[in-house]
Amino acid sequence: MSDQQTLRRTLDRWFIPLTVVPTALWVLGIIVYPTLRLLWSSLHSRNAVTGDRSFVGLQNFQQILFGGPGLFNPDFLTYTGHTAVYVGCSVTFSFVIGLGVAMLLNKDLAGRGWLRTAVIVPWVLPYVMSGLMWRWMFQPQLGAINGVLYQLGLISDRIAFLSDGTMAMIALIIADVWVFTPFIIIILLAGLQNVPKQLHDAAEVDGAGQIARFWNVTYPFLKPSILVALTIRIVFDIRALDIVWVLTQGGPGKQTEVWASWLYRTAQVFNQPGQGAALGVVVLVTTFAVIAVLYKAFGDSPYQ
Amino acid sequence: MSTTNDTLVGRVRSHLGLSTDEEWPAVVRERLFAYAVLVLYVVVVWFPIYYIFITSLKTSGEVLNTPVTFFPHTATIQNYVDIFANRPFATYTMNSLVVAVTTTVICVTLGTISGYTFSRFTFLGNKSLLLSIVGARMIPPIALIVPFFDIMAGLGIYNTQIALILTYTFFNLPFAVWIMKNFFDGVPESLDEQAQIDGCSRWEGFVKVILPMAKPGIAATAILAFIFSWNEFVFALVLTSSEAAQTLPVAVSLFVADDFVDWAHLAAGGMIAALPGILFGLFFQRYIVSGLTQGAVKE
Numbered sequence: 216m217s218d219q220q221t222l223r224r225t226l227d228r229w230f231i232p233l234t235v236v237p238t239a240l241w242v243l244g245i246i247v248y249p250t251l252r253l254l255w256s257s258l259h260s261r262n263a264v265t266g267d268r269s270f271v272g273l274q275n276f277q278q279i280l281f282g283g284p285g286l287f288n289p290d291f292l293t294y295t296g297h298t299a300v301y302v303g304c305s306v307t308f309s310f311v312i313g314l315g316v317a318m319l320l321n322k323d324l325a326g327r328g329w330l331r332t333a334v335i336v337p338w339v340l341p342y343v344m345s346g347l348m349w350r351w352m353f354q355p356q357l358g359a360i361n362g363v364l365y366q367l368g369l370i371s372d373r374i375a376f377l378s379d380g381t382m383a384m385i386a387l388i389i390a391d392v393w394v395f396t397p398f399i400i401i402i403l404l405a406g407l408q409n410v411p412k413q414l415h416d417a418a419e420v421d422g423a424g425q426i427a428r429f430w431n432v433t434y435p436f437l438k439p440s441i442l443v444a445l446t447i448r449i450v451f452d453i454r455a456l457d458i459v460w461v462l463t464q465g466g467p468g469k470q471t472e473v474w475a476s477w478l479y480r481t482a483q484v485f486n487q488p489g490q491g492a493a494l495g496v497v498v499l500v501t502t503f504a505v506i507a508v509l510y511k512a513f514g515d516s517p518y519q
Numbered sequence: 520m521s522t523t524n525d526t527l528v529g530r531v532r533s534h535l536g537l538s539t540d541e542e543w544p545a546v547v548r549e550r551l552f553a554y555a556v557l558v559l560y561v562v563v564v565w566f567p568i569y570y571i572f573i574t575s576l577k578t579s580g581e582v583l584n585t586p587v588t589f590f591p592h593t594a595t596i597q598n599y600v601d602i603f604a605n606r607p608f609a610t611y612t613m614n615s616l617v618v619a620v621t622t623t624v625i626c627v628t629l630g631t632i633s634g635y636t637f638s639r640f641t642f643l644g645n646k647s648l649l650l651s652i653v654g655a656r657m658i659p660p661i662a663l664i665v666p667f668f669d670i671m672a673g674l675g676i677y678n679t680q681i682a683l684i685l686t687y688t689f690f691n692l693p694f695a696v697w698i699m700k701n702f703f704d705g706v707p708e709s710l711d712e713q714a715q716i717d718g719c720s721r722w723e724g725f726v727k728v729i730l731p732m733a734k735p736g737i738a739a740t741a742i743l744a745f746i747f748s749w750n751e752f753v754f755a756l757v758l759t760s761s762e763a764a765q766t767l768p769v770a771v772s773l774f775v776a777d778d779f780v781d782w783a784h785l786a787a788g789g790m791i792a793a794l795p796g797i798l799f800g801l802f803f804q805r806y807i808v809s810g811l812t813q814g815a816v817k818e
Contacts, residue, residue, distance in 0.1 A: 223722075226722055227720050231636055234633055235636050237629055238632075239652075241692060242651075242655060249663050249667055249689070253663055256666055315556075319553045322550065330558075332801055333561045336800040337568075339797070339807065340568075341752065341789075341793060343750075348568070350780075352567050357587060357782065359589075361587075366587070398811070401807075404808075405812040450659070456661055475661045478664070482664055482665050482668075488669070495665060498659050499659060502659050
């Protein structure tokens with residue numbers, strides 16, 4: 216047997232380890248190890264002067280969750296509320312709009328490819344650019360929104376979008392919906408294409424109305440896609456910092472501060488990595504809890 | 520209703536062979552409705568992009584003038600010239616390119632070979648290994664800014680392109696493995712067998728027969744990994760501090776000072792940061808859609 220053949224045999228025998236071990240090691244180093252470090256950091260506190268870390272047990276968690284006069288840390292409650300409103304509204308609106316657009320795009324229209332392309336673009340732009348773009352849109356004197364409203368004569372005083380807490384939250388939600396609706400559209404459109412057309416036609420022949428057809432024919436096939444779209448949307452919104460940080464930076468005051476911006480501020484701006492890491496653990500656990508709940512509640516589909 | 524509209528409608532009606540008092544057929548009404556809504560949606564969605572684009576072409580003076588103009592009086596590329604002349608935008612662009620391309624190459628390479636093996640072989644722990652790799656993509660990156668900062672500082676690579684590349688593989692690699700596995704699942708296994716019967720080794724069969732079949736999957740993975748890396752902001756913000764490693768998203772955010780935003784130049788910088796996304800979105804939409812679908816729906 217020639218050397219070359221031996222080499223070929225050896226390489227083939229080691230095919231699985233050669234193709235899997237590099238990835239497994241990479242994942243170990245770049246995902247597993249940092250996650251363990253996160254847990255370690257959350258149990259330690261850094262001395263601001265010496266930079267030494269000392270073990271403090273669950274003190275960081277205690278500070279974040281229960282620090283302050285009441286039972287819970289009031290900041291924690293407030294920012295959790297903001298996060299819930301932000302995620303809840305953004306996901307709901309983008310889902311409703313996304314489902315509607317996806318169903319229209321699923322029709323056999325000429326130029327559908329172009330429309331789909333035009334619809335997807337916001338999602339592939341850098342989130343930072345989109346966040347800043349919306350900050351520019353909402354700019355009170357020079358922004359396009361007040362510009363349009365004012366020039367159409369719909370308002371006489373320009374609206375100070377970003378210096379009002381509620382308005383700033385609405386601005387954030389609009390930006391978020393703008394960025395992420397294309398994602399919902401892509402996923403749901405793929406799901407809609409799995410719905411057998413004959414079944415739809417049969418239901419129509421049987422006299423089922425639009426709504427009845429959606430619930431009885433489309434929805435069961437679409438359910439897995441809806442589950443994926445919602446899960447990823449919710450999970451990605453809980454962690455989303457980009458848009459918040461450049462559009463409102465949690466302001467005015469702390470009226471749009473969400474978990475992600477709180478975490479960044481705590482860890483980087485206030486230089487408290489221990490508490491930042493503890494918050495990281497909270498975000499991590501919440502993420503997997505949300506996934507578990509969603510899959511428990513909607514995971515079983517008769518068509519899967 | 521205007522006369523032009525009437526004649527247009529009239530022309531469509533006569534084209535469809537409808538008499539004046541006949542109602543539109545349901546199909547036509549449905550489609551017209553779909554077009555109307557979709558076109559309106561596209562216009563609303565593209566308006567902010569249009570507005571920031573024309574802002575990037577306005578003179579700094581016009582940007583600060585009220586009432587706001589929706590067509591620039593004087594279109595100029597001066598803002599683009601300025602940011603490359605007065606700010607290190609060439610360096611930022613280079614950093615973005617190096618980081619995004621290297622991350623993409625690493626993730627596509629590892630994702631392709633591992634994705635293939637996960638698709639074809641059963642081996643000890645293959646299911647749980649795949650599951651943990653895929654589960655890893657659900658770990659929120661924001662949660663890990665503290666450990667990643669510590670690790671990169673500890674390795675002495677804080678504020679380098681390497682730190683960003685390593686970090687970006689963290690969310691792109693699991694995704695790449697998963698998309699590629701799903702693509703290989705769609706490549707018939709009989710092709711592997713045929714290659715082996717024809718005397719190819721495992722590796723030869725993989726490289727010569729299977730890889731060419733997986734080109735669309737590789738393209739989809741590469742485009743998505745590139746876009747995700749190019750657009751990433753949070754880690755770039757946490758792990759860099761100067762133009763030695765700062766990427767375009769961070770550079771654009773630097774136009775925001777505490778009390779003043781240089782909108783004209785920010786808009787120009789933003790357009791440059793957005794360019795690959797817009798181009799990929801317009802010309803490779805097919806791959807983005809197929810990659811996302813393979814990556815997300817096939818659970």
